[in-house]
Amino acid sequence: MAEFTHFNEEGRAKMVDVSDKKETVRTAIASSSITVNKEIYDQITNNTIKKGDVLAVAQVAGIMACKKTADIIPMCHPIPLTGVNITFRWERENENYRLIILASVKTKGNTGVEMEALTAASVCALTVYDMCKAVDKGMVIGKTYLVEKTGGKNGDFRRENEIL
Amino acid sequence: MAEFTHFNEEGRAKMVDVSDKKETVRTAIASSSITVNKEIYDQITNNTIKKGDVLAVAQVAGIMACKKTADIIPMCHPIPLTGVNITFRWERENENYRLIILASVKTKGNTGVEMEALTAASVCALTVYDMCKAVDKGMVIGKTYLVEKTGGKNGDFRRENEIL
Amino acid sequence: MAEFTHFNEEGRAKMVDVSDKKETVRTAIASSSITVNKEIYDQITNNTIKKGDVLAVAQVAGIMACKKTADIIPMCHPIPLTGVNITFRWERENENYRLIILASVKTKGNTGVEMEALTAASVCALTVYDMCKAVDKGMVIGKTYLVEKTGGKNGDFRRENEIL
Amino acid sequence: MAEFTHFNEEGRAKMVDVSDKKETVRTAIASSSITVNKEIYDQITNNTIKKGDVLAVAQVAGIMACKKTADIIPMCHPIPLTGVNITFRWERENENYRLIILASVKTKGNTGVEMEALTAASVCALTVYDMCKAVDKGMVIGKTYLVEKTGGKNGDFRRENEIL
Amino acid sequence: MAEFTHFNEEGRAKMVDVSDKKETVRTAIASSSITVNKEIYDQITNNTIKKGDVLAVAQVAGIMACKKTADIIPMCHPIPLTGVNITFRWERENENYRLIILASVKTKGNTGVEMEALTAASVCALTVYDMCKAVDKGMVIGKTYLVEKTGGKNGDFRRENEIL
Amino acid sequence: MAEFTHFNEEGRAKMVDVSDKKETVRTAIASSSITVNKEIYDQITNNTIKKGDVLAVAQVAGIMACKKTADIIPMCHPIPLTGVNITFRWERENENYRLIILASVKTKGNTGVEMEALTAASVCALTVYDMCKAVDKGMVIGKTYLVEKTGGKNGDFRRENEIL
Numbered sequence A, B, C, D, E, F: 001m002a003e004f005t006h007f008n009e010e011g012r013a014k015m016v017d018v019s020d021k022k023e024t025v026r027t028a029i030a031s032s033s034i035t036v037n038k039e040i041y042d043q044i045t046n047n048t049i050k051k052g053d054v055l056a057v058a059q060v061a062g063i064m065a066c067k068k069t070a071d072i073i074p075m076c077h078p079i080p081l082t083g084v085n086i087t088f089r090w091e092r093e094n095e096n097y098r099l100i101i102l103a104s105v106k107t108k109g110n111t112g113v114e115m116e117a118l119t120a121a122s123v124c125a126l127t128v129y130d131m132c133k134a135v136d137k138g139m140v141i142g143k144t145y146l147v148e149k150t151g152g153k154n155g156d157f158r159r160e161n162e163i164l
Helices: A038-045 A054-067 A114-133 B038-047 B052-066 B115-133 C038-045 C054-067 C114-132 D038-045 D052-069 D113-131 E038-045 E054-067 E115-132 F040-043 F054-067 F114-132
Strands: A024-036 A079-094 A096-109 A145-150 B023-038 B079-091 B098-108 B146-151 C024-036 C081-093 C096-109 C145-152 D026-034 D081-093 D094-110 D146-148 E022-036 E081-093 E096-109 E143-149 F025-036 F081-093 F098-109 F145-150
Touching: A024 A038, A024 A114, A038 A096, A038 A114, A054 A079, A054 A096, A054 A114, A054 C054, A054 D026, A079 A114, A096 A114, A096 E115, A114 A145, A114 B115, B023 B038, B023 B115, B038 B098, B038 B115, B052 B079, B052 B098, B052 B115, B079 B115, B098 B115, B115 B146, C024 C038, C024 C114, C038 C096, C038 C114, C054 C081, C054 C096, C081 C114, C096 C114, C114 C145, C114 D113, D026 D038, D026 D113, D026 E054, D038 D094, D038 D113, D038 F098, D052 D081, D052 D094, D052 E054, D052 F025, D052 F145, D081 D113, D081 F114, D094 D113, D113 D146, E022 E038, E038 E115, E054 E081, E054 E096, E054 E115, E096 E115, E115 E143, E115 F114, F025 F040, F025 F114, F040 F098, F040 F114, F054 F081, F054 F114, F081 F114, F098 F114, F114 F145
Parallel strands: none
Antiparallel strands: A024 A096, A024 A145, A079 A096, B023 B098, B023 B146, B079 B098, C024 C096, C024 C145, C081 C096, D026 D094, D026 D146, D081 D094, E022 E096, E022 E143, E081 E096, F025 F098, F025 F145, F081 F098
16 A cells, blocks of 8 residues: 655645634725626616616625625635625716726634625626626626725735726 | 505516526626736746645636526526636736636526626636735736627627727 | 334435426415514615615515525425516505515426525515614514415415415 | 716615624524414324424524525624524414424624524524425415514613514 | 737636536435444434434435535536435444435436435535534544436446445 | 423424633544546546546635535534645555545634534545546545544544544
8 A cells, every 4th residue: 555645735725724813803995897888877877777776786796795705715714794885986988987896894803805805896896797788798897906905914005006 | 554656666676587588508708817916927837826726726716606606696597507617828918917717608598608607707816816815915807808608599799809 | 234224214304306397487476574663664765774775685685595595495496597576565554664575486497486485585574674673673574475376287376365 | 087976875785894893692582483284283293294304304494594694684794603593382373383483593793693593583484384385385474573682782672572 | 918828728627518418317326324333323313412303404414415516516517406315224333333324316407416416425424423523523424435326328327336 | 372392302403502612723634535446546647537637626625615514514503714724645455546635624713623624525525526427436435534633622532543
């Protein structure tokens, strides 16, 4: 019975140990967006999209996905969230309209909530796409990124340059 | 006992009826991307990221999220998927590197799989972010969009212009 | 090595075989309700509840739970749903207000969707409770029952007497 | 590029911030019930229902759903539960029988467990319906409500009047 | 902008395409077991384990996990199950007792249900461990394997030799 | 209205109260294995299995299932995990090859993580089966058991004898 070398020294996948990290209040804000044509913009703001109130459904989707983050992102630690808020803002881009999504997440735990904020913002954008795709499948989900984080020993992060 | 007007005529949220749509083979391809710095690129390609083999984990995450789409996107119909494939390609962008993600999904069902493909591509990108964020939190997830779809009565969709 | 009697002849739990049942269009409608005081009624209808638009969130919750029915109800068969709709109606009950919830579910499958409709209606009522419980924990969720079902070999069901 | 007003000031949906609430032992008890005809009552108590031991399955369903509460109720905070117990009691109602369900939940966390108790009781009742619906679809799930809660800064709640 | 070679030709992970496979009735039976000491055997059969009726809970767990197979096993196709049954048999092994678990699964779909049967049997054994571990953590889950499968173009499988 | 005896004194199912248990660092290691023929061994180690990199996918599956333990095992308490690591080792068994799987789990919580470690190891083995079953359905998953645990008031556990 010959013994072979051990695996995972060479590193396939691992949920790294965070037992020594301190339980502190941590926050993160992530941003995503989706660009839609005028017809969709008009239908969203007049609430005439057949599947329902687009922004209300997208907000619920983002919050629920935020709570599922550790189930969706394989190496992400499960942490209890203490608050989630998603806000929207419209910007006009020539003949199109861009819905800007900001997801803010808060916890009292021993890892950060960057992934939770990014997942909330992404799922929110995906849900807008789903609600409106019967009108136009050409919508584009914009760049998705971390805006800021606070808490934890590695210091805060704040994006300085704007992302377009 | 006064009766009030019925709700949902004015349309809050609805999973629209697709009973009459035909069960046919349907496919969709969606694209997302993530831009990382040289250090992360080197670590991914040399497989030295502490959390594991980034692209392998991201691929599994995308496929598993694809199967959860109807659980993540509120008004999306649950449909059995018959195949999912995610491919990667690197492009250099000045001093950075962009990982381009293509998610292809196939079903034999009575609604399309656009949302499944978009969700797979998004979660794949989010997972790359998670695996590498200890190195740099400044990574940006690029635009996410439908590349093409086939099957279903509304005809095929093929994006003509490139999205940057 | 003595052999003992087999279990499950005496019947602990079983997901019964439905392979022989026909795949047909099936529908079910279930009803639930929740009685709230005037303050909550005013806040719901004026949309001033701190957690958000109560009926919009409850509707999304009901639809999403409907898709999770086979994951929540142990012996329930998983079936693809083709449509879900939830409607609301207010009734006044002396100094209180009763929100009546109707959940309609449709499928093309080989078992009925009674459980899906009942689960949607229940979760919808539970969500209203959650959204408003900071104002008053005394709200009561009313009776929950099947209103009608169609499709399947056992014939249709239609409740004749009203349930109060 | 014109900027529009921010959303979510007008309040669509929000998982409110509970970071400042104290982590204490909290309990909640909720009640639901289901009224069945004599045939079902006899089959449940003689354990001859085809799908299995109705009360055993219903109890497991209630406990498992209790752990899924934050996944089912959109704005509910995820909290670790430290104990769940579900008890049953039969009452005779003329020619029918009413199964009374009490769900008790305990946690050490910074929000209450009212929703967990209510969800456990509801899902327990729904599961009884599912196990017995082949015999009679006319069963009615009775009123569902909070019986008491303890812990947390808002004081305890104890329902004084009986709910029929 | 240099282009690099495509990935997934070299094969990381893929949910292979089964669109062309026929939708037929398919069955699978898998077996697992768990060996417990006399004290646990006595407590299970006398129903005095503190956490409840071990075999009833294990059976429900196995059936529910069976429905979650595609969510647990990454490259497994989601398929609707039409029936699941789990049976138990005790065998004596010197001073210990072995609970033999058989899980039978049936579907009408385009892939087999081997994984569903194996997952049901495994989770059933794990649940017995969980229910009894306060008495003795030394229990051992026995070998887990496919006993037989029918349906599908690759022909039937029937294990000839006994597995100890 | 006659009252009947209360249930659950006789104990169907209960998630026992752990509120009084201390929150300490706890670890558990579990082992499982799977025996495959030479063809599969060669294909795994040469990475030519059609579904992808078997060990990479199995590792991700084990880690993700570990986080789902309380959702899979009915009476298991939900606890936040702080680290999960899965390692592999091959042993030759005559003409076959045995992949030995070790799953190590860590938490800071008030119950142990034995079930999490056992679930991770089991799902890892099941995933290897799934990835390779197109080559041979005769693979056998070996014995699955707790190797050791530390932390908690009941003292540590360490298996002395080897399990074959």
